[in-house]
Amino acid sequence: MTEPCQQDIFSNLIDDLDSQGWSQRALFAPEILTRELASECRKRERSGELSAASVGRGSAQQVQEGIRGDRIQWLEPGESEACDRYMQLMDELRQTLNQELFLGLEDFECHFACYEPGAFYLRHLDRFRDDDRRTVSAVLYLNDNWQAEQGGALRLYLNDGREHDVLPQAGTLALFLSGEMPHEVLPATRERLSLTGWFRRRGTDVL
Ligand code: OGA
Ligand code: MN
Secondary structure (H helix, E strand, O other): OOOOOHHHHHHHHHHHHHHHOEEEEOOOOOHHHHHHHHHHHHHHHHOOOOEEOOEOOHHHOEOOOOOEOOEEEEOOOOOOHHHHHHHHHHHHHHHHHHHHHOOOEEEEEEEEEEEOOOOOEEEEOOOEOOEOOEEEEEEEEOEOOOOHHHEOOEEEEOOOOOEEEEOOEOOOEEEEEOOOOOEEEOOEOOOEEEEEEEEEEOOOOOO
């Protein structure tokens, strides 16, 4: 069997996102890139660069481990070759999303996230009350050999009342509509690493 090409992978993701509001794809990123991103995330965690994530925005921002217990670090361009390659890949996905679904996505922001065993993120939407720019959420997982019994799934609450769990297996990408898909991160028995990001539209408050 021939390897699916990047445009096929993008098309499948986008068709699912359009028809059901979410999509999941194993082996989204090339294996070597996923491995490099995982070791970059672990390196940053070891050197103390990740810090407790907060909830809310602006002056309302607070660390609340009873809501979310992950530690994060935002990516900036030019910090590492692997991170730049990932952002380039996501920029190509952004352009394809715009061509196919006319979403008008302007940029992509993302952070590494590390959940220690037992950490979780309660059910939420990825859109702030006062900022509706986040439009499509995209999470790439960085954990080898994840087993269902280790927990740590991303649980999506679908609008027909069903639930769908995505296991945080290395190379899997989860994509969903930020403002419409309630979701949560279940606690795991092992460390859980990811690269979580958002495609954003232009804000209505921007002149
Ligand atoms: C988030 C989030 C999902 C995941 O960071 O907002 O919902 O699977 N992450 O890590
Ligand atoms: Mn979220």
